[in-house]
Amino acid sequence: MLAGSSLGLSREETRSKPDALLSAAADQTTRYEGSGGPLLQLSDVSKYFGKTPALSNVNLTVNRGETVAIVGPSGSGKTTLLRCINFLVPYDSGRILVNGRLVGYREQQGDTVRDTGHNVNEIRKRIGMVFQQFNLFPHRTVLGNLIEGPLYVLRITRSEAVTRAQAALELIGLMDKVEAYPDQLSGGQQQRVAIARALCMEPELMLFDEVTSALDPELVGEVLSVMRQLARKGMTMVVVTHEMEFARDVADRVVFMEASKIVTDQPASDFFERPSTPRIGAFLSRLSLPRNSD
Amino acid sequence: MIQFAKDYIPLYFAGTLVALGVAALSMALSVGIGLLGALGRMSGNRTARSVTSAYVAFFRGIPPLVLLYVVYFGLPSWAQELGVRPLADFLAPLNNRIMSAVVAFGVNSGAYSTEIIRSAIASIHPEQMEAAQSLGMSYWLAMRRIIVPQSARVAFPPLGNEFIAVLKGTSLASVIGVTELMRDAQLVAAATFRNLAAYTLAAVFYVVLVIILQSVVGRLERRLSLVHK
Numbered sequence A: 001m002l003a004g005s006s007l008g009l010s011r012e013e014t015r016s017k018p019d020a021l022l023s024a025a026a027d028q029t030t031r032y033e034g035s036g037g038p039l040l041q042l043s044d045v046s047k048y049f050g051k052t053p054a055l056s057n058v059n060l061t062v063n064r065g066e067t068v069a070i071v072g073p074s075g076s077g078k079t080t081l082l083r084c085i086n087f088l089v090p091y092d093s094g095r096i097l098v099n100g101r102l103v104g105y106r107e108q109q110g111d112t113v114r115d116t117g118h119n120v121n122e123i124r125k126r127i128g129m130v131f132q133q134f135n136l137f138p139h140r141t142v143l144g145n146l147i148e149g150p151l152y153v154l155r156i157t158r159s160e161a162v163t164r165a166q167a168a169l170e171l172i173g174l175m176d177k178v179e180a181y182p183d184q185l186s187g188g189q190q191q192r193v194a195i196a197r198a199l200c201m202e203p204e205l206m207l208f209d210e211v212t213s214a215l216d217p218e219l220v221g222e223v224l225s226v227m228r229q230l231a232r233k234g235m236t237m238v239v240v241t242h243e244m245e246f247a248r249d250v251a252d253r254v255v256f257m258e259a260s261k262i263v264t265d266q267p268a269s270d271f272f273e274r275p276s277t278p279r280i281g282a283f284l285s286r287l288s289l290p291r292n293s294d
Numbered sequence B: 001m002i003q004f005a006k007d008y009i010p011l012y013f014a015g016t017l018v019a020l021g022v023a024a025l026s027m028a029l030s031v032g033i034g035l036l037g038a039l040g041r042m043s044g045n046r047t048a049r050s051v052t053s054a055y056v057a058f059f060r061g062i063p064p065l066v067l068l069y070v071v072y073f074g075l076p077s078w079a080q081e082l083g084v085r086p087l088a089d090f091l092a093p094l095n096n097r098i099m100s101a102v103v104a105f106g107v108n109s110g111a112y113s114t115e116i117i118r119s120a121i122a123s124i125h126p127e128q129m130e131a132a133q134s135l136g137m138s139y140w141l142a143m144r145r146i147i148v149p150q151s152a153r154v155a156f157p158p159l160g161n162e163f164i165a166v167l168k169g170t171s172l173a174s175v176i177g178v179t180e181l182m183r184d185a186q187l188v189a190a191a192t193f194r195n196l197a198a199y200t201l202a203a204v205f206y207v208v209l210v211i212i213l214q215s216v217v218g219r220l221e222r223r224l225s226l227v228h229k
Helices: A011-016 A018-026 A078-085 A117-125 A142-154 A158-172 A187-199 A217-232 A244-250 A268-273 A278-286 B002-041 B046-061 B064-082 B085-095 B097-123 B126-134 B139-176 B181-192 B195-224
Strands: A038-049 A052-063 A067-071 A093-098 A105-108 A111-114 A127-130 A205-209 A237-240 A253-258 A261-267
Touching: A038 A078, A052 A078, A052 A261, A067 A078, A067 A244, A078 A093, A078 A205, A078 A237, A117 A127, A117 A142, A117 B126, A127 A187, A127 B126, A142 A158, A142 A187, A142 B139, A158 A187, A158 A217, A187 A217, A217 A237, A217 A244, A237 A244, A244 A268, A253 A268, A253 A278, A261 A268, A261 A278, B002 B046, B002 B097, B002 B139, B002 B181, B002 B195, B046 B097, B064 B085, B064 B097, B064 B139, B085 B097, B097 B139, B126 B139, B139 B181, B139 B195, B181 B195
Parallel strands: A067 A237, A067 A253, A127 A205, A205 A237
Antiparallel strands: A038 A052, A038 A093, A105 A111, A253 A261
């Protein structure tokens, strides 16, 4: 349930960016027109599991083409934050806008009510997600995994879907694995296929949930390099990660979360070079980040 | 004995075909019920959950022979006495022995299939549903395209066993006069007074049938396997 009062924006925000937020809230027919504004906006988002807060009044804006890394100790709410964005986890209050469209809820005669499954799916189509455990479909080949969504959700033709799949396989460098089944691939290969599966939906936003945490160390690099390419191509990405080197080299901004709150949100270079709180300094030193060579 | 077998094997073959047919139809009904039952058992809807749980508890508890008597001797005549025309018409097909047998065995076995399919669906990691939903699939599309196809592979071996149990159970249909394998054996025994030979031959037929079925199930199981290494 969405409490009425916590739903609205705080005063400051209403004043600072009234247009994007309010017009989107008022006009639910606005969807995905290619405006230059922010692609993802979270305002005052909270989520409780029972009485335990998982997210407390989280505010975050991600602009088109940006890569934002979310880091922080385990249990700090990073994954919950990510899963709220495509509504795999329904948030309790606040609002999440993707391309100006409210995720998971809609206005109805002044009230905010849970949106229909259909509308939630419409938004999910445009948001790719990659999971820690890959979650490929084991009963389908690599090609089958890649064309499943385009065929049955986007309902494009088979040949179009196969063309997309081939392009995605080329990007991840696994053209020779088209007919392989997921359990015939290494973890790194599976995760690259999972990225390709999300890309075949041609999403405007990609969410990465600790995608290298389940991999053997020597397989991490190949997955990160695919993500690097994506960032370079201008994909908008939100990356929950423990790979600090990746965050430093690829992310535009680093968001540090702790105890269900966003503690800092700053450019990647600042985050690593000038930790703004002792807590972040301690967090970073425990991770023993390799020093920048230059 | 050899002459005996030679004389009656064609008759036993006919009975075998009837037994297989009844078993196949019963199993089709059973799996249909099982699929609906499993979805009901796992549904978010409380009524659906209680109805399907009650069905499983009830029909697992009734011996198939008792159920067969209720269905064949009980239901059509009860509807007739009640005088409710649509109900009587609806239940009239149960006057057919084979139809009654299929319904009784199907509904009985459906309780087991419900549990088999439910646990098969439950064995698929919830992450598969999440992955499907993250692609924008609805719950039902994800069920149809992702969850059920994987569950089918898990459910297949126990459903194969269930089919074998149903096949052996079709021998009960002999008591309402379905001329399946067991009934043929009874007729032969009555006509020849060679009880041991008549029933042993039926037993041999059942055993051979089950062995063949088991190897077919095993082969299909390997083909359907999710492991590709």
